[in-house]
Amino acid sequence: MSSNNMIEVKNVSKEFKKIIKEPGLKGSVKSLFHKKQEIVKAVDDISFTVEKGEILGFIGPNGAGKSTAIKMLTGILTPTSGDIMINGQVPYKNRKKYVKEIGVVFGQRTQLWWDLPLTETFTVLKEIYQIEDAAFKNRMDFLNQVLELEPFIKSPVRTLSLGQRMRADIAASMIHNPKVLFLDEPTIGLDVVVKDNIRKAITEINQNEKTTIILTTHDISDIELLCKRIVMIDKGKKVYDGALDKMKEKYGKMREIHINLKSIEDMNKLAFTEKFNLLEDDLEVKLEGKKATIKFNSSKAQVSDMLSYILATITVKDIAVSEADIEEIIRRLYKG
Amino acid sequence: MFGKMRKVYGGFFRAGAQGAMAYRLNFMGFFIGESLYCFVMYFMWKAVFMASGESTFMGFTLVDMTMYVFLSNIVGFFTGTDSTRALAEEIRDGNIIMRMIKPVNVDLSLLANEVGNNVVYFAFIFAPVMLGVEIYRYCALGYVAFDIVSFLIFILSMILSYILSFYLNLIFGYLAFWLMNIWGFDILKGSIIKFFSGAMIPLAFFPGIVRDIFELLPFASMVYKPTMIYMGKISGVNILVALGEQIIWILVFYGIAKLLWHFAQKRLAVQGG
Ligand SMILES: Nc1ncnc2c1ncn2[C@@H]1O[C@H](COP(=O)(O)OP(=O)(O)OP(=O)(O)O)[C@@H](O)[C@H]1O
Ligand SMILES: [Mg+2]
Numbered sequence: 001m002s003s004n005n006m007i008e009v010k011n012v013s014k015e016f017k018k019i020i021k022e023p024g025l026k027g028s029v030k031s032l033f034h035k036k037q038e039i040v041k042a043v044d045d046i047s048f049t050v051e052k053g054e055i056l057g058f059i060g061p062n063g064a065g066k067s068t069a070i071k072m073l074t075g076i077l078t079p080t081s082g083d084i085m086i087n088g089q090v091p092y093k094n095r096k097k098y099v100k101e102i103g104v105v106f107g108q109r110t111q112l113w114w115d116l117p118l119t120e121t122f123t124v125l126k127e128i129y130q131i132e133d134a135a136f137k138n139r140m141d142f143l144n145q146v147l148e149l150e151p152f153i154k155s156p157v158r159t160l161s162l163g164q165r166m167r168a169d170i171a172a173s174m175i176h177n178p179k180v181l182f183l184d185e186p187t188i189g190l191d192v193v194v195k196d197n198i199r200k201a202i203t204e205i206n207q208n209e210k211t212t213i214i215l216t217t218h219d220i221s222d223i224e225l226l227c228k229r230i231v232m233i234d235k236g237k238k239v240y241d242g243a244l245d246k247m248k249e250k251y252g253k254m255r256e257i258h259i260n261l262k263s264i265e266d267m268n269k270l271a272f273t274e275k276f277n278l279l280e281d282d283l284e285v286k287l288e289g290k291k292a293t294i295k296f297n298s299s300k301a302q303v304s305d306m307l308s309y310i311l312a313t314i315t316v317k318d319i320a321v322s323e324a325d326i327e328e329i330i331r332r333l334y335k336g
Numbered sequence: 337m338f339g340k341m342r343k344v345y346g347g348f349f350r351a352g353a354q355g356a357m358a359y360r361l362n363f364m365g366f367f368i369g370e371s372l373y374c375f376v377m378y379f380m381w382k383a384v385f386m387a388s389g390e391s392t393f394m395g396f397t398l399v400d401m402t403m404y405v406f407l408s409n410i411v412g413f414f415t416g417t418d419s420t421r422a423l424a425e426e427i428r429d430g431n432i433i434m435r436m437i438k439p440v441n442v443d444l445s446l447l448a449n450e451v452g453n454n455v456v457y458f459a460f461i462f463a464p465v466m467l468g469v470e471i472y473r474y475c476a477l478g479y480v481a482f483d484i485v486s487f488l489i490f491i492l493s494m495i496l497s498y499i500l501s502f503y504l505n506l507i508f509g510y511l512a513f514w515l516m517n518i519w520g521f522d523i524l525k526g527s528i529i530k531f532f533s534g535a536m537i538p539l540a541f542f543p544g545i546v547r548d549i550f551e552l553l554p555f556a557s558m559v560y561k562p563t564m565i566y567m568g569k570i571s572g573v574n575i576l577v578a579l580g581e582q583i584i585w586i587l588v589f590y591g592i593a594k595l596l597w598h599f600a601q602k603r604l605a606v607q608g609g
Contacts, residue, residue: 111434
């Protein structure tokens with residue numbers, strides 16, 4: 001194990017047995033006697049490493065296996081095969097010892113005590129993690145300031161709004177100075193302001209303490225703002241591992257031209273495919289009223305050529321060019 | 337070591353207590369229901385005694401029987417934990433992972449929650465009921481029969497019964513790892529405990545060999561034995577035997593629960609994103 005790696009994941013797979021039940025009462029009765037089982041490979045032979053202090057974005061479409069992977073990394077699930085070494089420990093071996101030095105947020109659940117006021121939740125956590133008084137106070141002050149917990153810190157958790165609860169959950173995951181943070185969709189369902197708060201907290205913790213962070217999200221801005229490196233998985237398999245910039249370079253050749261048309265019929269005069277010899281994947285044309293968006297692969301057709309072709313063929317009210325955003329890149333990756 | 341445990345699990349205890357306080361109205365309803373049940377049982381046994389025309393029945397006077405009805409009910413109430421349902425629900429909806437990401441034992445954290453819950457009930461229900469039982473006994477007998485030593489041993493026995501019942505319930509709860517719906521098992525477990533623990537009929541009323549067997553089963557340790565200790569019907573060295581049996585059953589169920597958890601963790605399939 002290289003001394004700089006906080007997380008090492010080697011050929012890890014996780015299989016689930018799914019019991020197939022035939023529909024209806026007959027199926028229920030039948031399944032009592034002999035169960036038909038199907039094996040689902042939720043995570044399929046994944047390897048990667050994360051350096052100390054790195055923030056890794058873990059992305060992939062719904063059902064890709066992100067949460068399953070996080071559950072293995074946090075010691076909740078035992079891998080079917082493969083090895084995991086985090087902070088010098090095997091997560092599922094000595095769970096109680098291991099989890100002392102990690103923080104976890106599952107955005108769709110809460111680790112807070114539903115009926116306790118938020119302050120008391122933190123006091124409870126202080127006891128569970130045996131945090132010294134002074135360290136605890138410092139930490140609370142910091143979290144209070146970044147995540148703005150003050151307005152609702154006296155309220156029972158069950159009365160918090162989603163955004164308040166999520167901020168509290170993030171704070172709870174950081175209260176004991178964990179060496180590694182696992183955040184599974186920490187911004188799900190939040191408004192821009194709260195998302196911003198949470199990103200700030202993540203960045204500060206990472207910079208101040210060199211906390212290693214793995215984060216899953218469907219919000220690409222999270223990735224763009226927080227992660228230098230991403231691992232993408234699809235159907236349990238790793239499909240990309242590398243710098244975000246490299247991915248943009250590799251897949252980010254798409255450009256968009258937005259046109260405000262004089263007349264909708266004009267669109268029929270444009271024949272990009274023939275003119276530039278484009279494949280189906282290289283071009284996408286959308287028309288909304290008089291607004292046309294032409295998305296194309298700029299390595300096949302130069303932006304300048306496209307523009308001159310359009311301007312030479314039709315008259316336009318307005319025209320603009322933009323770079324396809326990372327979301328678009330990922331969408332294309334998911335498809336491919 | 338003990339102080340550390342108290343600190344670590346104190347939070348779960350407080351959470352349980354606060355939870356119970358938040359739903360105070362629930363236990364008023366519960367209390368009324370249980371009381372009604374006790375009075376129904378009381379009138380039924382009274383009718384039995386009247387019909388038989390005897391003043392004692394299998395060594396029980398009507399006063400004994402009345403005490404038994406109320407005591408066994410309160411013992412059953414306090415030692416019957418909700419952990420089967422609570423645990424099964426956490427397994428089913430996946431919230432058990434929130435316990436697993438903290439440096440605590442899943443069983444002890446659940447126990448601390450439950451004890452916290454029960455302490456609130458205890459304060460609100462136990463004291464009044466015990467006082468009521470003693471006042472009744474005083475009125476019926478004409479003298480104070482309360483014995484502090486029996487009472488303390490009774491409390492100890494009840495605590496053992498509670499732990500025993502907790503681990504038995506935990507075992508049923510763990511079944512949720514294998515069966516996603518344990519509703520039927522939970523009902524079955526409830527009926528078995530109700531019948532074999534002596535909560536419905538004192539085990540002393542069963543004939544010879546049946547009674548001997550019933551008294552050996554773990555369920556007898558859950559309600560029957562603590563109740564009989566309080567009533568002074570188990571005495572002398574037999575008290576030690578009864579407490580010893582409770583401890584043995586605790587160890588057995590604790591062992592089974594640990595084993596099940598060990599297997600469950602290997603094949604744990606937490607549901608939901
Ligand atoms: N307990 C389970 N039993 C059976 N199959 C499961 C179980 N948990 C997850 N799966 C399956 O494993 C696959 C991966 O699920 P997972 O929750 O890891 O996806 P995800 O990448 O987190 O998706 P999302 O973005 O929607 O949260 C899915 O096909 C899912 O149905
Ligand atoms: Mg998920």
